Amino acid sequence: MERNIFEAEHDDYRRSVRAFMEREVVPNYPDWEKAGIVPKSLFTGLADLGLNAAVPEEFGGAGIKDFRYNAIAIEEGAYAGVGPALLGPTLHSDICMPYLLELTTDEQKHRWLPKVASGEFVVAIAMTEPGAGSDLSGIRTKAVRDGDDYVVDGAKTFITNGINADLVILVVRTGEHPHRGLSLIVVEDGTPGFSRGRNLEKVGMHAQDTAELIFESCRVPIANLLGKEGEGFFGLTNNLPQERLNIAIGAIAGAQAALDQTMQYVRDRKAFGKPIGNLQTIKHRLALLVTEVEITQTYVDRCILALNAGTLSVEDAAKAKLWSTELQGRVVDACVQLHGGYGYMLEYPIARAYIDNRIQRIYGGTSEIMTEIIGRSLNLG
Ligand SMILES: Cc1cc2nc3c(=O)[nH]c(=O)nc-3n(C[C@H](O)[C@H](O)[C@H](O)COP(=O)(O)OP(=O)(O)OC[C@H]3O[C@@H](n4cnc5c(N)ncnc54)[C@H](O)[C@@H]3O)c2cc1C
Structure with a gap:
């Protein structure tokens, strides 16, 4: 049965994504699998095609929220046999992006969105910990207020884009309540006390970096809180x-x-x-x-x-x-x-x-x- 959800402009986009896969991704894919990571240029290349179109125009996007475009990028990666290379870029555009569009203050939008739109900033989201995956109420990574900062201690694991990430949306515990004690803060690359552990060796998805992240007395400005404290869940x-x-x-x-x-x-x-x-x-x-x-x-x-x-x-x-x-x-x-x-x-x-x-x-x-x-x-x- 023919699919009927797409319009002519989606078909044009599909053609350009397909050509990009053939030209930029398929020939390099075996090298990326060996390296265990995609280059950051993949994020900027896909951004140029329109992957981060949901970002408003004033911050460098196209202001188009139409998930049919997102679907096309995912589908063309799978059809070209390079789906794992698209995991990081689409996690950035489809999974991390909504937090940065919906929960950010004006100041945060100006600080992060232009480079998120251009793909220069790669984003990861870190919920899972060695002791907590399905059950987020088990999250132990703690953020304690100290002056203008949170002091963060803990560890995350299995984080997609973990090595490439410039911004990590981090789920932290700011209170005791299993759910109302969780908050979201953004940790920027280079923040003292934030380091990366191993790029984990996986059964498959070899072109994709999946990493451990470590936070040791890591001082994150309270200005990096996403939304309200206690509303992370x-x-x-x-x-x-x-x-x-x-x-x-x-x-x-x-x-x-x-x-x-x-x-x-x-x-x-x-x-x-x-x-x-x-x-x-x-x-x-x-x-x-x-x-x-x-x-x-x-x-x-x-x-x-x-x-x-x-x-x-x-x-x-x-x-x-x-x-x-x-x-x-x-x-x-x-x-x-x-x-x-x-x-x-x-x-x-x-x-x-x-x-x-x-x-x-x-x-x-x-x-x-x-x-x-x-x-x-x-x-x-
Ligand atoms: C390649 C890869 C990429 C990932 N990327 C990210 C990422 O970017 N960010 C991130 O935060 N996490 C990421 N994850 C983590 C992933 O989301 C978790 O591994 C997943 O949610 C399961 O959690 P867990 O591994 O702790 O397993 P557990 O929660 O310990 O589950 C173990 C088993 O118990 C079962 N189980 C648990 N609770 C119940 C229940 N109530 N009823 C029935 N069965 C139950 C599970 O279904 C499973 O079979 C990634 C993982 C991998 C492997």
């Missing part, structure tokens, strides 16, 4: 639908890319004198997966329009993330199987998709947490 929950939709879009695009590669493979690969695609079991298996992906795409597209309209609920975004990431897992696993031994060779995109996509069911809230959110909304007692 509400800031986080407000932005979850957009974060989860970002992941759902990548998951369904990744599933589509895996299917496209595999359908070509089974047309070409011969066994018992015929293309294996002629075998009814293989044809039926792919038919079922194509059906599921197409139907899921229509749900995700509805969510994109709902986000644009300001009506995407936490539960619906959780459904999109849960379903599309679980489906991507099943699709990619089946596609590896249909590639036979070649599916286990890293020179084949499907093998890399297998290791890269496993994380989708874990970060941004695990499948179990998504199920819990949906379950809670059913008022079953």
